[in-house]
Amino acid sequence: MSLTQNEIIIKQNLHEHFSSIASKYRSVRTLDTEPVLHITNQLNEKSGISIADVGCGDGRYSLELLKCLGDKSYLHCIDFNENMLLYLKDNLTENNTMNFCVRQGDASKLPLENDSMDCIVTFNAIHHFDIERFLAELFGCLKDDGQVFIYTRLRNQNSRNIWGQYFPLFAEIENRLFEFDELKQHIQEADMKIHSNRVFGHHRTSSLSRLVTQAENNHYSTFALYDKETFQESLKTFQQNIKDNFDDLEQIKWIDENILLEIGK
Ligand SMILES: C[S@@+](CC[C@H](N)C(=O)[O-])C[C@H]1O[C@@H](n2cnc3c(N)ncnc32)[C@H](O)[C@@H]1O
Numbered sequence: 001m002s003l004t005q006n007e008i009i010i011k012q013n014l015h016e017h018f019s020s021i022a023s024k025y026r027s028v029r030t031l032d033t034e035p036v037l038h039i040t041n042q043l044n045e046k047s048g049i050s051i052a053d054v055g056c057g058d059g060r061y062s063l064e065l066l067k068c069l070g071d072k073s074y075l076h077c078i079d080f081n082e083n084m085l086l087y088l089k090d091n092l093t094e095n096n097t098m099n100f101c102v103r104q105g106d107a108s109k110l111p112l113e114n115d116s117m118d119c120i121v122t123f124n125a126i127h128h129f130d131i132e133r134f135l136a137e138l139f140g141c142l143k144d145d146g147q148v149f150i151y152t153r154l155r156n157q158n159s160r161n162i163w164g165q166y167f168p169l170f171a172e173i174e175n176r177l178f179e180f181d182e183l184k185q186h187i188q189e190a191d192m193k194i195h196s197n198r199v200f201g202h203h204r205t206s207s208l209s210r211l212v213t214q215a216e217n218n219h220y221s222t223f224a225l226y227d228k229e230t231f232q233e234s235l236k237t238f239q240q241n242i243k244d245n246f247d248d249l250e251q252i253k254w255i256d257e258n259i260l261l262e263i264g265k
Pocket of ligand 1: 056060084128
């Protein structure tokens with residue numbers, strides 16, 4: 001199946017976005033440790049496990065996983081963005097982690113052997129993948145008793161976060177995210193099963209200046225989908241909306257919601 005010209009341009013823009021943000025990705029995004037703990041608890045019984053982190057980015061979650069699992073695992077870090085992978089390598093090495101390898105590759109054609117993985121995880125990335133091809137690859141690479149964990153935010157969760165509520169057009173422009181039923185249907189069509197799902201509500205506190213910095217740095221790739229003028233106007237409106245709705249601009253509080261799906265064959 002070949003890509004249309006429009007799909008190629010979107011893919012190139014996305015690639016440029018992740019290349020340019022790689023050096024500061026860790027500083028502008030928030031790491032959620034609870035889903036990692038949940039995953040490692042589920043895997044606790046197993047030892048000597050092979051794991052793949054697909055769309056691993058600069059390795060924020062890869063490192064957290066390896067910290068929790070220690071020596072009893074080997075992690076394949078897969079992303080198509082070479083810049084992200086350079087930062088991942090530095091990050092994991094600086095943290096004295098050795099049991100990983102870096103593999104540049106596409107979620108649509110995973111650089112993994114058939115039937116080789118005990119566990120495959122993906123954090124905040126599935127909406128960037130061709131989901132049908134990704135699920136077909138999962139099915140091929142996963143051992144029969146293997147576990148897959150997908151951590152993402154649903155479209156409705158996105159519309160309730162600080163950006164979805166107060167940043168003009170954010171929820172509308174971000175049309176790549178899934179709803180639960182859509183994910184469920186894709187998973188069933190790939191002949192896989194949802195073993196469990198868990199919703200996380202993360203209590204966040206931030207200052208308005210930090211939020212503005214995050215948006216200006218495109219910490220969510222959604223912001224890279226705005227044209228310059230619309231982004232600047234929307235940023236102004238966002239600041240006004242926040243001033244109108246929160247008393248303390250140093251302590252803005254909201255809840256970010258995410259979902260973690262565990263699936264298998
Ligand atoms: C939003 S970032 C998430 C990174 C990391 N999982 C995290 O949460 O910090 C999405 C990542 O997916 C990667 N990506 C997007 N499409 C991909 C694809 N088709 N195959 C492999 N990686 C892809 C991007 O390069 C980027 O590093």
